[in-house]
Amino acid sequence: MDKKQQLRNDMRVLRKTLPQRKDQETAIHKHLISYLLDRNHKGRILSYLAVQDELDLEPVHQMCLQSGLSLAVPKVLDWKAGIMEFFEWPKDGVFNENRVGILEPRDTATVEPATGDIVLVPCLAIDKRGYRLGYGGGFYDRFLAKHPDLTTICPVFDKQFISRVPAEPYDQPIQFACLSSGLTSLNL
Numbered sequence: 250m251d252k253k254q255q256l257r258n259d260m261r262v263l264r265k266t267l268p269q270r271k272d273q274e275t276a277i278h279k280h281l282i283s284y285l286l287d288r289n290h291k292g293r294i295l296s297y298l299a300v301q302d303e304l305d306l307e308p309v310h311q312m313c314l315q316s317g318l319s320l321a322v323p324k325v326l327d328w329k330a331g332i333m334e335f336f337e338w339p340k341d342g343v344f345n346e347n348r349v350g351i352l353e354p355r356d357t358a359t360v361e362p363a364t365g366d367i368v369l370v371p372c373l374a375i376d377k378r379g380y381r382l383g384y385g386g387g388f389y390d391r392f393l394a395k396h397p398d399l400t401t402i403c404p405v406f407d408k409q410f411i412s413r414v415p416a417e418p419y420d421q422p423i424q425f426a427c428l429s430s431g432l433t434s435l436n437l
């Protein structure tokens with residue numbers, strides 16, 4: 250098994266037994282919400298709907314909807330080619346479950362990302378250079394390569410912030426990690 254796959258397996262196991270998971274999650278929500286409100290962000294938030302033991306961003310979504318911030322989540326368009334796009338949050342609450350159990354908007358419009366939009370990127374692990382480990386589909390790498398002018402933030406549990414993620418030439422580094430201690434700049 251290659252290094253990346255081994256690390257994926259290890260991080261999936263680790264994610265199941267995180268210490269103070271709920272406390273960390275709550276702290277991360279607070280930091281993200283303050284960041285979005287303090288910056289008076291007017292663009293879109295491109296978030297994700299948690300699956301398995303992923304960090305759940307529900308309170309952040311609630312804040313976006315209450316504050317009138319425009320919120321979108323991904324929908325996989327082509328599993329083989331690793332293509333996803335973002336779709337507006339459905340005000341009618343209608344989602345479909347995709348083949349790996351992730352909820353995706355059913356009927357809403359696709360969004361064309363604009364400069365400065367904020368992407369909250371799910372990950373299994375991230376390092377201080379901003380290299381991230383996902384499930385291996387290359388969905389975010391392809392999406393971010395097409396849209397280099399977005400602000401990227403990985404919300405992560407402390408144990409997911411690791412010393413080194415093996416990086417490939419196509420890996421798109423992430424700009425910030427949001428940990429329970431706050432937002433930290435990566436890629437330095």
Ligand SMILES: Nc1nc2c(c(=O)[nH]1)N(C=O)[C@@H](CNc1ccc(C(=O)N[C@@H](CCC(=O)O)C(=O)O)cc1)CN2
Nearest residue numbers: 297298299300323333348349351371383384386388389
């Ligand atoms: N919440 C969330 N949404 C997301 C992503 C994500 O990482 N998290 N994605 C980020 O890319 C895209 C979907 N990509 C995914 C790719 C593989 C698996 C996954 O669980 N694969 C299983 C095999 C499951 C199966 O085939 O039945 C595995 O790897 O074991 C999940 C999401 C778009 N939406």
Ligand SMILES: Nc1ncnc2c1ncn2[C@@H]1O[C@H](COP(=O)(O)OP(=O)(O)OP(=O)(O)O)[C@@H](O)[C@H]1O
Nearest residue numbers: 331381382383384385386387388389390391394419
């Ligand atoms: N911009 C790209 N163009 C073509 N292929 C790409 C691109 N980015 C990634 N890939 C392909 O996607 C595959 C998976 O990449 P990687 O292992 O980095 O996924 P990941 O970042 O863990 O997953 P995800 O982004 O879905 O969460 C690689 O085999 C790679 O060849």
